[in-house]
Amino acid sequence: MDAFPAYFPLAGAKIVVAGQGEPAEAKARLFDGSPARLVRAEGAEAFLAGTYAGASLAFVASADKLFVQAAVSAARAARVPVNVVDSPSQCDFTTPAVIDRGEVVAAVGTGGASPMLATLLRNTIEARIPEGTGRVAALFRRTQDEVRSALPDLPRRRAFLRRALEGPAAEAAMAGNMEAAEALLRKALAEDAPEPGRLVFVAGRGPADLITLRASRALASADVLVAPPDADPDILGMARRDAERLPFAEAAPERLIALAAEGLKVVRLVTAPPEPDEVAAYAASGCAVEVMLAAPGS
Numbered sequence: 001m002d003a004f005p006a007y008f009p010l011a012g013a014k015i016v017v018a019g020q021g022e023p024a025e026a027k028a029r030l031f032d033g034s035p036a037r038l039v040r041a042e043g044a045e046a047f048l049a050g051t052y053a054g055a056s057l058a059f060v061a062s063a064d065k066l067f068v069q070a071a072v073s074a075a076r077a078a079r080v081p082v083n084v085v086d087s088p089s090q091c092d093f094t095t096p097a098v099i100d101r102g103e104v105v106a107a108v109g110t111g112g113a114s115p116m117l118a119t120l121l122r123n124t125i126e127a128r129i130p131e132g133t134g135r136v137a138a139l140f141r142r143t144q145d146e147v148r149s150a151l152p153d154l155p156r157r158r159a160f161l162r163r164a165l166e167g168p169a170a171e172a173a174m175a176g177n178m179e180a181a182e183a184l185l186r187k188a189l190a191e192d193a194p195e196p197g198r199l200v201f202v203a204g205r206g207p208a209d210l211i212t213l214r215a216s217r218a219l220a221s222a223d224v225l226v227a228p229p230d231a232d233p234d235i236l237g238m239a240r241r242d243a244e245r246l247p248f249a250e251a252a253p254e255r256l257i258a259l260a261a262e263g264l265k266v267v268r269l270v271t272a273p274p275e276p277d278e279v280a281a282y283a284a285s286g287c288a289v290e291v292m293l294a295a296p297g298s
Helices: 022-029 065-077 115-126 133-142 144-150 154-165 168-174 178-190 213-220 253-261 276-284
Strands: 014-019 037-041 057-061 082-084 097-101 104-108 198-203 224-226 244-246 265-270 288-292
Touching: 014 022, 014 065, 022 037, 022 057, 057 065, 065 082, 097 115, 097 133, 104 115, 104 133, 133 144, 133 154, 133 168, 133 178, 144 154, 144 178, 154 168, 154 178, 168 178, 198 213, 198 253, 213 265, 213 288, 253 265, 253 276, 276 288
Parallel strands: 014 037, 014 057, 057 082, 198 265, 198 288, 224 244, 224 265
Antiparallel strands: 097 104
């Protein structure tokens, strides 16, 4: 990862766009409908550090190199990160291609190397993100404190949220019926019961593009990940970044059974089929066991 993506909250934020013309207008349009306060600086005011004071971000767009140099110097004097249109070497940050679904925002960046590629990738991803996705995020934001209070145990809360994201509450939010969505989510929360832990064997030899959709979802929802030294790095990259990584040498059956007994979803990557007796021992312990070793067409 050559650049770290980050999201700046816009509620109450000040954003400065310095310059004139279509490039400056395009940067300003990025904030249409946002709660940010947009400040336009088109003349000598762009050269004053006070213009940028308190701003979260600044954008400079001009064909005049002297204007750009003076505006960038003023913004940096105010300790504000700057983006300069069509000049990656002068940028403190680059502007990604943005997919805006309200409370769900996705971005594709190339570090300024190829904005056209970022736009093409954005269009591909945008077609797969429904318009109502932002309303689903809004639902979970509104009920976040209630869910945390009712389910203080993190693994159990994660399991509830995974189910809720595919349940009737999310469907109602997607359709725009937020009142029904909140009622359905609270009903599900009141009826929630702890699920048994699960141990999932996933093929880890690769290549990653042959892994099944079910296996990729298991990786994305793992609470604990175990991987042998020869596991495919691309498959490892599909796992949740915040999943606990249990060293392979410590992954004795009794340890995995104990983790599953806590209600955790344990995903073990394997580069050779597990021994039938081993799988049977896990199943006999009472934890659910699932084996996902076959790739499509294999």
